[in-house]
Amino acid sequence: MARALVTGSTTGLGLEFAWQLAGTGHDLVLVARDENRLHTVAEQIRDVHPVQVEVLPADLSDRPRLDKVAIRLTDPVEPVDLLVNNAGYGLRGGFLEIPVEDHERQMDTLMRAVLVLSHAAAGSMVQRRKGAIINVSSLAGYTTAGPYAASKSWVTVFTESLAMELQGTGVTATALLPGFVQTEFHERASMRMDGLPRITWLKAPFVVEQALKDASKGAVLSIPSVKYRTAGEVSRIAPRSMVRALTSPNWYGRMQQKAVRKARRRASKRDLHAPWQRDDVP
Known part of the structure; x- marks a missing residue:
């Protein structure tokens, strides 16, 4: 039976990867x-599924704990056939608003962990x-939306x-580049995404299913x-001056302002109709 190691496996895409892989018989x-x-x-x-599930607690920004995960990937007795590098998180605020130590921890998780675990997994897999390997990147890597986008650009190029x-x-590497996905990611980063149209969102089961098929x-x-394939191509061939204008960190601020205006309009409409809906109004 095949075995998969999934990082960031308790929420979002990582959790969905775990469920779908278990459903196809992966330990x-x-x-x-x-x-x-x-x-x-x-x-x-x-x-739900007749599979073996091993847990390995680790903060991947901590090098000793990261090394323990890397060692697990090289186990010849219970080998890992699929590595899903999914762990990651966002930070709210501009580059200078966030302590540099927080940026460093984020980069350690988003890039160093991908590098170290991919090296360990690929070395063991090539021998067999x-x-x-699936590295979860993002279409944000084609933009200029701050350090997070820069790290995802690195993940994509590294995987290629x-x-x-x-x-x-006999070993493959795939970079998954989703757009906006309905997960806990933005909520955990305290990001308001109300300003985005519903059509821009993808569902996690669909994203993971496509990733596994492509891999x-x-x-x-x-x-x-x-x-999103179209958006990705446009982002790659568009003049960089245009990309910077449309996707710089200021873009997030504009989107937040749009979300606030939208919420205020909804509140105004509720206030307008409230007298006719209240039980205490005769």
Whole structure:
């Protein structure tokens, strides 16, 4: 039976990867910071699917704990056939508004962990001539929306380079570049996304299903949905001056302002109709 290791596996896309992989018969190694939540998720999966679920608590910004996960990826007795580098989080605020130590921890999780775990997994997989790596990146990597976007740009380019190096080894590398996905990501970063039209959002099950299909075919880039594939191509070929104007950190501030205006309009409409809806009005 195949085995998959998923980082950031208790929420969002990581949790969806865990469930879908268990549903296809994969044994799991679940990695996340919250040990209690890890055990809860593991028990829930075991109750539904006849698979083995191992938990490995680790804050991937902590190098000793990261190394423990890397060592698990090289285990020859219970090998990992699929690595999903999904762990990540956003920070609210401009570059200078956030302490540099917070930026460093975020970069350690978003980039260093991907580098270290990909190196460990690929080395072991190449020896067995079998395996796959999925690195969760983002279409934000084509924009200029701050350090997070820059880190995702690195993940995409790194994965493309790794995929080329692995050609002919039986091992593949795929970068998943979703757009906006309905998960806890933005809520955990205290980001208001009310200003975005509903059509821009993707559902996590769809994103993960497409990623697994693309990885099974050896695709280097997985961009779910036609609308986001089109947006990705436009972002890559558009003049950088235009990209900077449309996707700089100021864009998020404008979107936040739009969300606030939208919420105020809704509140005004409720206030307008409230007298006719209240039970205490005759």
